[in-house]
Amino acid sequence: xxxxxxxxxxxxxxxxxxxxxxxxxxSNLDLSVNRGEIFGYLGPNGAGKTTTIRLLLDLIRPxxxxxxxxxxxxxxxxxxxxxxxxxxxxxxxLWEGRSGDQIIQYVASVRGDAKGIVKHAxxxxxxxxxxxxxxxxxxxxxxxxxxxxVIAMMHSxxxxxxxxxxxxxxxxxxxxxxxxxxxxxxxGKTVFLSxxxxxxxxxxxxRVGILRDGELKAVESVEKITNVEFNWVDVNFRDAVPAxxxxxxENMPTITDVSANGARVRMRMIGDFDPLLRAISDGYxxxxxxxxxxxxEIFLAYYSGDKETS
Amino acid sequence: xxxxxxxxxxxxxxxxxxYWGLGLGALGLYIDFIAxxxxxxxxxxxxxxxxxxxxxxxxxxxxxxxxxTSEGWIVSIFVxxxxxxxxxxxxxxxxxxxxxDEQSGVMDVILSLPISRAAYILERWIGYAxxxxxxxxxxxxxxxxxxxxxxxxxxxxxxxxxxxNLYPSMLLVxxxxxxxxxxxxxxxxxxxxxxxxxxxxxxFNAIGAAAGGAAAxxxxxxxxxxxxxxxxxxxxxxxxxxxxxxxxAVAIGFGLSLKMFVSRDIxx
Numbered sequence: 001x002x003x004x005x006x007x008x009x010x011x012x013x014x015x016x017x018x019x020x021x022x023x024x025x026x027s028n029l030d031l032s033v034n035r036g037e038i039f040g041y042l043g044p045n046g047a048g049k050t051t052t053i054r055l056l057l058d059l060i061r062p063x064x065x066x067x068x069x070x071x072x073x074x075x076x077x078x079x080x081x082x083x084x085x086x087x088x089x090x091x092x093x094l095w096e097g098r099s100g101d102q103i104i105q106y107v108a109s110v111r112g113d114a115k116g117i118v119k120h121a122x123x124x125x126x127x128x129x130x131x132x133x134x135x136x137x138x139x140x141x142x143x144x145x146x147x148x149x150v151i152a153m154m155h156s157x158x159x160x161x162x163x164x165x166x167x168x169x170x171x172x173x174x175x176x177x178x179x180x181x182x183x184x185x186x187x188g189k190t191v192f193l194s195x196x197x198x199x200x201x202x203x204x205x206x207r208v209g210i211l212r213d214g215e216l217k218a219v220e221s222v223e224k225i226t227n228v229e230f231n232w233v234d235v236n237f238r239d240a241v242p243a244x245x246x247x248x249x250e251n252m253p254t255i256t257d258v259s260a261n262g263a264r265v266r267m268r269m270i271g272d273f274d275p276l277l278r279a280i281s282d283g284y285x286x287x288x289x290x291x292x293x294x295x296x297e298i299f300l301a302y303y304s305g306d307k308e309t310s
Numbered sequence: 311x312x313x314x315x316x317x318x319x320x321x322x323x324x325x326x327x328x329y330w331g332l333g334l335g336a337l338g339l340y341i342d343f344i345a346x347x348x349x350x351x352x353x354x355x356x357x358x359x360x361x362x363x364x365x366x367x368x369x370x371x372x373x374x375x376x377x378x379t380s381e382g383w384i385v386s387i388f389v390x391x392x393x394x395x396x397x398x399x400x401x402x403x404x405x406x407x408x409x410x411d412e413q414s415g416v417m418d419v420i421l422s423l424p425i426s427r428a429a430y431i432l433e434r435w436i437g438y439a440x441x442x443x444x445x446x447x448x449x450x451x452x453x454x455x456x457x458x459x460x461x462x463x464x465x466x467x468x469x470x471x472x473x474x475n476l477y478p479s480m481l482l483v484x485x486x487x488x489x490x491x492x493x494x495x496x497x498x499x500x501x502x503x504x505x506x507x508x509x510x511x512x513x514f515n516a517i518g519a520a521a522g523g524a525a526a527x528x529x530x531x532x533x534x535x536x537x538x539x540x541x542x543x544x545x546x547x548x549x550x551x552x553x554x555x556x557x558x559a560v561a562i563g564f565g566l567s568l569k570m571f572v573s574r575d576i577x578x
Contacts (some may be wrong), residue, residue: 055423079424086423093415098322108425109314151419182441 006190007033007056007160011065014051024213025051031067033192038185040205041220043193044294048214049194056192057087069159077155083111086157090164090194092148098149100125100139104154111155119193121154127176142168145293149177160184162190165304166200178204198292225298232291235280237263242283249279311429319437323406330399330445334392335452341388342456345380345464352378353453355567356508362520364424371439381464382544386474388453389540392473396480397508399445403438404504407431409497409570418546427572435488435564450474472540475548478556479538483508485563491554511535 012029015022021301024065026048033039043049051191054060058078066071067074069081094103108117125132126151130146145168152160166174181204184191202222209219249258254271263286269276344350354379376382408431411417421427450473454466486507491500511533518530530536537556542548 054418054577057418059418059421059577061573079426082422083424085422086418089415089418089422092419095322095416096420106314106318107419107423110312110425112424148419245414283402 002058004035005032006035006070007031007039007192008009008068009052009056009065010067012052012055012067014048014055014060015063024214026055029216031209031216031219034207035190036185036188037206037219038181038193038204040201040208041192041211042196042198042208043194043199043211047211049145049196049211050163051214051252052211053087053089053161053192056161057085057236060172075167084157085159085161086152086155088148088152088160088162088165089231090167094136094144094147094151096137097135099135100130100150103136103147104132104151108154109203113155117155118132120156121150124150124153126179128173141175142170145169146173153180156189158189159194160189162193164194164196166195174200181282184248189260198294198298230268230293230297232266232293233269233276234264234266234287234289234291235285236278236287236289238284238286239263241265242280245280249276252276252279311433312419312425315433315434316437316440319434320440320519323437323441323575326399327441327448329368329445330395331448331452334395334449337391337395337454338384338388339456339457341384341391342453342460342462345383345457346388346462349449350534351383355381355405358421361473376541379464379544381468382541383546384457384462384469385540389472389476389538392449392533393476393479393535394508394512395470396442396446396476397483400442400480401501401504401508402484403442403488404484405491405497407484407488407567409488409491409500411493412491412577413497415577421576426467427576428568431488431492431571432516435485435567438484439481441563442484446477446480448475457548468543471548472543473565475540475543475553477540478553478560479534481560482534482556482563485560485567489563489567489570490572492567495574535546 009029012026013024014026014200015024017023029048029052031222041049043054051060052299055062056069056074057295058075061075069085073080074081104118104121105114108114108121111117119204121132125146128146130143130150130165132147134143135238136144136147140272145165150161166177169177178200181193182193184278185206193201193205201224203284205222207219207221208225212218240252240263245265246258247265249255249265252275254275255269265280267276276305344354355374358374358377376386389486406419411420416565420430453473454470456462457464457469465548483504487500490503490507491497493498494503512535514529515533515535518526518528518533518536520526534556537552
């Protein structure tokens with residue numbers, strides 16, 4: 001195990017099916033996650049994020065390679081590994097007919113030290129504004145996910161493995177969640193967080209791994225990824241696009257991919273907004289729409305040399 | 311093995327014990343009520359004399375003389391019917407061991423906890439085995455209570471033992487269902503195959519007992535129903551080896567089920 005590594009993955013592969021129907025969900029993954037960091041595992045749907053997490057939790061078995069957590073084999077030492085981790089699945093399912101309190105009590109019993117864990121679960125539920133007396137079937141999907149977070153965190157694990165944790169949570173709770181993650185990091189604990197939402201990863205992660213088609217394409221600090229960040233900007237004028245504006249925009253160093261259509265002009269922009277705002281001030285701007293790039297676009301930008309232009 | 315999963319299984323399933331135990335107990339009381347009337351018993355005995363052996367077998371007796379006594383009536387009729395109802399419970403219990411939680415996705419949360427797959431399936435199996443035992447004991451208690459309460463002249467211990475003898479076969483059906491669920495990984499397929507196992511067993515027992523010859527004997531011996539006949543307790547021909555055979559099959563089935571569950575991918 002590398003010094004300070006909490007998760008160490010070597011040559012991990014997973015294929016499903018056999019013969020001509022065989023598909024590779026994950027190919028030859030090498031990855032290490034350090035103690036005390038929040039690691040973002042990024043990729044579009046179907047990239048292999050959940051497969052990696054299920055392999056780490058020994059829910060599925062690798063076709064090749066191995067993975068270690070805390071220096072222990074995730075399969076041979078699964079019980080000891082699970083004692084020290086908390087897990088939140090992307091497709092969270094809980095016992096529908098049981099209340100949050102009953103589930104917390106049961107999970108805490110399996111983990112041992114039920115009294116202390118249940119007490120901490122109560123504190124977490126309060127922070128997340130969750131009523132644990134209700135049965136799961138009576139909870140909204142957002143509240144079910146809050147309960148899932150409480151179950152994952154209530155024993156203060158050394159490592160949190162979270163698969164798309166904030167989908168369905170309202171913005172206020174997302175903010176509370178981000179604060180909780182910061183607190184985790186401050187305590188020297190580690191978080192492995194999968195997501196396809198770039199802004200979330202940017203907000204809380206130290207490093208990110210980018211996964212595509214089952215292959216790890218890059219592991220970078222969030223800072224580096226942020227440096228290649230750009231936005232798609234749509235400007236809608238009341239009348240037609242002012243004459244010469246398209247040419248003017250194309251000549252600007254921070255703007256590329258300019259296209260005009262009727263009263264609308266669309267472009268890719270990096271850096272500050274001020275030059276753009278000055279350039280479009282000749283026309284009457286009705287609306288301005290800024291669109292975050294997709295992960296795929298970030299990825300392509302990163303590897304097509306835009307890093308330097310940024 | 312901590313016993314926490316067993317405790318949780320019992321805590322969340324005690325209503326099943328009550329409903330199934332009271333339901334089967336009510337059936338036992340109804341059979342007791344018929345057995346309390348000599349006129350009704352003799353009337354049925356006359357009717358059974360006119361039946362072909364296969365149909366008689368379907369009522370759980372190889373000899374019509376059994377129906378002329380109260381204990382023969384209770385044991386033959388009730389045990390055959392209870393065996394079928396308990397098979398339904400056993401299929402449901404077998405699915406509850408792992409299949410239902412795996413299908414719903416709850417298994418992902420469970421297996422992320424510090425409990426091994428082997429310990430989990432073992433504790434779930436023991437939990438449902440205890441629930442099945444409690445149901446059978448409650449059923450037997452109500453049925454024997456009816457015998458005593460209605461002043462029926464029948465040995466309570468024979469009736470109690472014949473009902474308790476349903477337990478190994480219930481365990482077998484539960485284990486077979488659990489095994490099918492771990493192998494097939496699809497609940498609907500496991501239900502279908504388990505139901506087929508029960509139905510084919512029932513037919514093998516009925517046909518095998520009615521027909522003669524080596525093939526018929528083999529068919530009968532392959533059916534778990536042939537190992538739960540209550541009449542052996544009335545006639546004094548009960549062979550403990552039959553129970554041992556069923557329990558060995560249960561142990562093998564559970565061993566395979568555990569091996570499959572431990573070694574394969576979960577979910578997906």
